[in-house]
Amino acid sequence: MNQQALSTFIWSVADLLRGDYKQADYGKVILPFTVLRRIDCVLEPTKDAVLAEFEAKTAAGVNPVPFLLRKAGQTFYNTSKLDMRLLIGDQDNIAANLYAYIQGFSEDVRDIFERFEFAAQIDRLAKAKLLYQITEKFARVDLHPDKVTNMQMGQIFEELIRRFSELSNETAGEHFTPREVIKLMVNLLFVEDDDILSKPGVVRTIYDPTAGTGGMLSIADEYIVEHNDKARLVMNGQELNPESYAICKADMLIKGQDVSNITFGNTLSEDGHAGAKFDYMLSNPPFGVEWKKVEKDVRTEHEQKGFNGRFGPGLPRVSDGSLLFLMHLISKMRPAVDGGSRFAIVLNGSPLFTGGAGSGESEIRRYVLENDLLEAIIALPADMFYNTGIATYVWVLSNRKPTHRKGKTQLIDGSSFWKKMRRSLGSKRKEICEEDIAIITRLFGNFSEAHIAMLLDPNGNEVGRKVVSQGEAPPDAPNGGKVKLAPLARIFSNEAFGYRAITVERPLRDEQGNVVVGTRGKTKGDLQADNSLRDTENVPLSVSVEEYFVQEVLPHAKDAWIDHEKTKMGYEIPFNMHFHVFEPPRTLQEIDSELKQVTGRILEMIAELSA
Structure with a gap:
């Protein structure tokens, strides 16, 4: 299904919902039905074999689950004799049959539809006399894997999420990180590991403790596949918002990932991956959000477990929990002797300097720098996110620094690398283009200092700019104008x-x-x-x-x-x-x-x- 066909189909469904649903609620119907149709198509070739196996193992009194998974060839299955094609053959009993069909899925899939509160939507559509029409439309869309690959399906799903986020700008930022920001973070994560990731059959793990709808995990997977289609990235995550969790889990399911690796709950108080370590990690935790709701659990872990827990170095003030997520990720780093880890996290400006000597924030920074974990901090342009216009920074940490980085930290000012969007989305008015992402990635990968040379005409207007790396001569000034140099990348000892x-x-x-x-x-x-x-x-x-x-x-x-x-x-x-x-x-x-x-x-x- 190409983008044009997708757009036509989405809005044909939206036309049916108009009047009975607000625009911002279209996603509550279209997203779960898209997931249902994709799963229905994926299971179709093995449907008869799974039903036969289920009947045989049930009659023999044997736990059928492992056998059904093997027959389905997937990480999920359905034991109902119904499918979407059969559902539309019985218009009078569409609601009851749809309920029964959903209940026939394996536990992980049922969990997705429960988080979507799909049962409530079935009731609502049935009362509006729309359920049969909506089900029929989706039943006639071909989402078979031989027509739409997992990668394409993931992109279609992401496009759906983006569209519905735009329809409700006030909540878009809660579960949607701009794609270009994620691309930059992913590039920074993998830029030094091309040799490792290009090996055939390589398997690596990645984790996002604030997974949202799974955008960071998906784009990381796209990067790996693009550079080495024989490599495999095992995705792991945790999400607190039920709908975002359902979307993320469904996206992972669509891409053939093990959805049991995506857990639900508050990462700070209920670590869904306790004891696990990962090769790579990404996170965009909420900015400036207080952690009072989980204060008791966090303080108990800090006081009782110390450095054997996640929050040993100290606790930040209750008004901002960003640094708690930073420490959580540090606790998930694979030991350096086992290959180590690298992670990238988006933070606001507060964690850079808030808190004087001896405060929780200062002690956390002290732990990070004295243990030589911080590789770089990159300043992003303002107005980059949907729900805030404040300055933001990407921190890159690793416990396997190459020799030339040891004892040092690189700061890169990427705040001037942006272009204005044609149409604002909430607070998001700027975006980073591919060329700028490449420049910042190159500065990080080369671990070099650099300046940006701004070419000014006689009236002081900027007519061009160029990145001047260490040792390079700045460009010549325009006629009657001048060249203004500003630091772009600097390297400091951690002690500084x-x-x-x-x-x-x-x-x-x-x-x-x-x-x-x-x-x-x-x-x-x-x-x-x-x-x-x-x-x-x-x-x-x-x-x-x-x-x-x-x-x-x-x-x-x-x-x-x-x-x-x-x-x-x-x-x-x-x-x-x-x-x-x-x-x-x-x-x-x-x-x-x-x-x-x-x-x-x-x-x-x-x-x-x-x-």
């Missing part, structure tokens, strides 16, 4: 993001200005600190605390001292600071010249009005 937060004390003085000294206990004879004069200083790890104190503090406060017992280690990644380009203000002569020109124009206008 660390600091010591020192507490600087000043002596307490009495009314006469005399220094107060302790008179009893442990503080006897010691200078007493004036709490109102207490200050803190962040000293980079690369700088000696004592030297910093002598050079930066004592010249301004000769009576100050450091309370070393209060010193804390902290980590933050001030991303934007590292890409800020200082532009000196214009000279007074330039400003004066411009003012004279403006004044001259105003005087001319006044003269014209007076004439």
Whole structure:
């Protein structure tokens, strides 16, 4: 089924629903019926053999499940004598027969339709006297695997999801990550592993703890098949939203994946893959969403299991659970001795710097950097997602860094790589094109520093740009114009993001200005600190605390001292600071010249009005 045929068919069904259903609810009917028809077509060739096997094994008192799976040649089966062709042969009993047909499926398939709340839609369609017409339309669509491959079916399903997401923009971002963002993440995930992934028969696992409708898993699979059709990617995921879970599970089923690898529930409180480790992982967790509902479970695991659990390094503030998903993914990394793992996760700006030294956020960053897990952070353009316009970043982590990356982290500013969309979708107004994805992937893969050269005409308008890698000469300036260079990719030692937060004390003085000294206990004879004069200083790890104190503090406060017992280690990644380009203000002569020109124009206008 090509895209044109798909569009024609979808809207022919939508025409039947119009009036009885809101546009935003069309997907509640079309999505489950599409899944049902595909499964019906897949099972058709083995239908008779499965029914015969079911009858024989049931009569013999043997558990028929493994035999039925073998006969079906799939990870699912149906024991009902009905199929969609037979369903439309009995118009008067269509609802009862459709219920019976659904109940004949194996447990995983029934679960999909339960999450879709398909029974409620059958009732609603029956009451509207639309059930037979809708069933008949789908029964006549040919979705047999010899006509539509698993890959094509997955793309058709994705197109359906996209269309229905667009019809309800207010909820699109909850279960739909832009395809070009996923493509970039997938490229970053696999770019250094082409040699491994090109081997015939290679099998790798991938996991998404916030799977949504399965878009990230599907695009990762497309990448592998495109580069090596003899490779196999085993997909795993977990999703909290029932409808998104049903869509994801159905998509995996359509593509021939083992749907038992897709679990339902809250990943933070109910790990559906406890103890499992994966080769690759992807995630786009919700931005800035509080985790109060699962706080008890998360804190219990943190306090009782420590580093033997998922949240050993620390806990972020309850208002944002993004870093909990980061730690969850770290816990799923395969040990380096067994080949290690790499994962990419989308986060907002908060995890880069929120929380001072000793806070949960800082301790999580400390764990990541001191264990040399962070490979790169890539800034994305704003207005990239359907439900938010805030700045977002892709973090890439690995416990199998190649030698040239060890002890270092790469920052890439991809915020200027975008083009405006012809039509906004919710908050999404920008998209990244294939060429820009390739540039960012290449910068990451080459692990090099680079600048972006902007070519400006005499009026200061940008007329072109070029990526200038380390060691390359910048392009020539246009006639009368200039070249403006801005950092694009930078490499830092992990230590560069660390600091010591020192507490600087000043002596307490009495009314006469005399220094107060302790008179009893442990503080006897010691200078007493004036709490109102207490200050803190962040000293980079690369700088000696004592030297910093002598050079930066004592010249301004000769009576100050450091309370070393209060010193804390902290980590933050001030991303934007590292890409800020200082532009000196214009000279007074330039400003004066411009003012004279403006004044001259105003005087001319006044003269014209007076004439």
